[in-house]
Amino acid sequence: MASDGGHGVSPYTSGLPGPVAGRYRITGRLGRGGMGTVWRATDELLDRQVAVKELHFNEGLSDGEQQLYRDRALREARSVAQIRHPHVVVLHDVIEQDGRPWIVMELIDGHSLADVLAKDGPVEPREAARIGAAVAGALHAAHERGVLHRDIKPANVLIERETGRVVLTDFGIARVSGSVTLTETGVFVGSPEYTSPERMSGATAGPESDLWSVGVLLCASVDGHSPFRRDSIGGVLHAVVYDDIRPPASAGPLLPVVSALLERDTGRRMGAVAAELWLRTYAETGEATGTGHVPTVIRDTVIPPDPGPEPAQDPTPPLTPSPFPVGAPRERGKSRRGVLVGALLALVLGAGVTAAVLAMNGDDGSAGTAATPRPSSSSPAPSAAHTTRTAAPVPAGFRTVTDASGFSVVLPSGYDRSVDPPRIFYYSPGKEFRFGVRNEVPDPNGPVAVMTAQHRGGAAAYKGYRDGFVTETTKDGGPAALWEFTWDGYPGGGARRTFDLCWTENGRQYDIWVSSPVEKSEQGRRTFDTARDTFTPR
Template sequence: MASDGGYAAFPDPSPPGVIVGRYRITGRLGRGGMGTVWRAEDELLGRQVAVKELLLDDGMPDDERRGRRERALREARTAARIKHPHVIVLHDVVEQDGSPWIVMELVDGRSLAEILAKDGPVPPREAARIGAAVTGALHAAHAHGVLHRDIKPANVLIENGTGRVVLTDFGIARVLGSTTLTEAGAFVGSPEYTAPERMSGQSAGPASDMWSLGVLLCAAVRGQSPFRRDSLGGVLHAVVFDEIRPPVELGPLLPVVTALLERDPERRMSAPEAEERLRGYADPSNVSTLPNDIPAPTKPPPTAPAVPTKPRRRTPLILAALSILVVGALGAVALVQHHNAGNSPALAATAPGRAAGATAKTTNPSPSPSRSPATATAGSTAKPVPAGYRLVVDTKGFSLAVPDGFTRSYQPPRVFYFSPGEVFRIGIRTAAPGHGGPLAVMKAQHVDGPGTFKGYRDGFVTETTRAGNPAALWEFTWDGFGDGGGARRTYDLCWTEGGRQYDVWVSSPVAKAELGREYFDSARDTFQPDQNQN
């Protein structure tokens, strides 16, 4: 059955009649935990509206009924404060037979959740358009001190004909500084889309809504949240602890989503920056940023390599909270300790240029007789060599895994490993530590980026660590070498270890950025310096 007004339709509407002598109910549009949404005709003004009825149980205690009524009034006050083209318009709030009713504009369209369920995932450009609109709505809400706290596809409506995007259902929104009206220990929101700080019982802020936006974008291009699991405990574990694997279908949207899915809210991308970047991606004329020829997969491909995270210790308290959540006790999320600061840096990149006249030669050095390259030294964090790769022990004092078929070229001060045709490029450099450490080095290159790389864009630097050592990640897109290969996406990790500074980067075409990131992940994870040469 087709939906009506942007809400999932239900059979047998059984309309309650006329509300306050003015709003004639003509059908039921949808129902959620907070109430039922009805289609109605405003007989005074002669227009169609949506009317939300708060569900009140006659058997509930009086104080709970009062709390429910107050929540409805709060939703009305919240929505009324926000004037934005992508926020649902509130017309009226009335009370009949002791129950509040909220009268809103009727959006003639479907929710994003229904679009995904019936039509499948949307292309990256459409996801960017939807995301930019939602981000603008969130920016307006945050400017009024309002957090939405329930960003998900079901609360994003797409108007028929115009394609207008509307953020709705501020039913669990919270005004910053106010006291929540939920019961003590209760949890409001959709766990798959909820930020880790909220799942861990920490205070929420505007950044929490931005995390949810990042998950929404993943769901838009993949059809479901990357944190979907078979149990509530599994969802909690995925959001708070598991490696974050954004879907490869994001394509060039990956940098924005990666910056939104930072577990540390202080590092998360802000609404103004996200809106600007998403609008740029959504612009049809911006072909270099978001090409239209990204193929839509006929079946779900494997997820992208994980955003690097540190291993986290599972304490008995966390395990106890998880076991409680598995049996449905949502209030237990507040017991989970917060271990997330700095644990989900965005992937980073650089795009060093190709040395003029470079020629590549194949080398696959034999392992030193004193140490097998496949055996990690004491204290090493290097991971096993993945299938389709080979381990090389380079004469410049390091080893790492490179894809089969890549060839080596030494162009001082870097060692390069090129794919056939130099489509993908891995670069390694060792040097004395730079002034201020890796973060200062990467930030300086980021600042110089527009003057160094034609079409420099989407650059950002994230402070992180590697094997407990200071590190920084840098990622950006640029227009490429001018050889017909098009725009390139590049990834870079710079860190200090054993008195040396190491720099490992991968450069790839934008259209193949997910494969480039896989090469980067493998190079980063398997890299091992030869401390004997330091």
């Protein structure tokens, strides 16, 4: 283990500490953070160099709070000791001296990613992909052991100097299944800029929360800082929980995987296996396309390549859920203000014990509708045959369209209708934004197979097809597939981003999509998400 961040003399020791446990001779300090000081040491029994982490205790803590810290150290030790992976720091020992826990780890001769970004600036996308693949692999190994890291950030990713090996460290706030966590005592720990929306809002967090942090880490790697950095904690909370997600332009070829990781809907967020495969493939080949995946935390599955693509027939590109949930619908029953207040309370409650942890280190048509809430990953999905639709407010600037062909949907005001059987279109003025619907006999292979075939044939059907991927998801409780891609667009119109959803309902197969100029893809995604949630066959 190398730097833990920070500089200066530790207030908890005078100069260098004496031998720890009569065995580990301290030879220098590697770094200091809000949770401890990391020392370089020599294991005199085995004659090897190690890193020793000394846990900090505030002298004003009660006996109970000090016990909490001791428990935390033991939990960190147990967490790391369970994991055997080349990209996870190796834990050698844990001891207690003078009432304070000390954790002995392998010594990584190198720098943290935070140090690299501060000294040399952002890294290239392929290097970011290499780092991200290593972190995703380490997390998969941890999650298989029931361990959540919960503090993925550049300071906790180490890069070995001679080999370039990437190592994930500091499981100090990890949660092992079945153990009591600090957040359960009213203390929020972590780095807000890298923390998932569900953790911010106080919801139950699982492996998918670590994957959100990987998405933020990738953005920070290529841009130098998190896309959620703001001037205040409240600003960070608002950005993570509610603001439009704006990945940096420097993400470039990493956009598909970053988008799939930064899904506010945990059920649509990419899993560790799929993320590692995508990132490793790009890091090794430089190819950001042709690696179709099914980003789902519940089932990490990769769609294998297959010949015989079925070209898309519609000149208007379909859509899939955009990586960055711009205006992604928040949980029903929770107001934006309520979510933020809950998150702020979590932070404030923890300030008394771990304040330092919180420091920012194509034609169209018209028609009225009932909204369909997207199933929450924390509640059982209704059956496809008995879906209950709950009306939701129509967003400002939108209207309910009831189409004569037998469906209703909420779309932006001012769209015009056009028909090209079996497709129905709604266009914004100038056809800048295009919404399409197709209704046909179901494919017996299901929505995922349909969208996978479209993805495989994308290069033949759409000029300049790129950044395409398919996501297995649900619509009103039934199976569905989302397809998202970029292409060169119509002559003279510039590149476009398309989002397409396919599912089967009441014996019919539906396909709805939205396409927009690439530079306005966030607005296109917002339109798509609204249409996805409110589309109702009649």
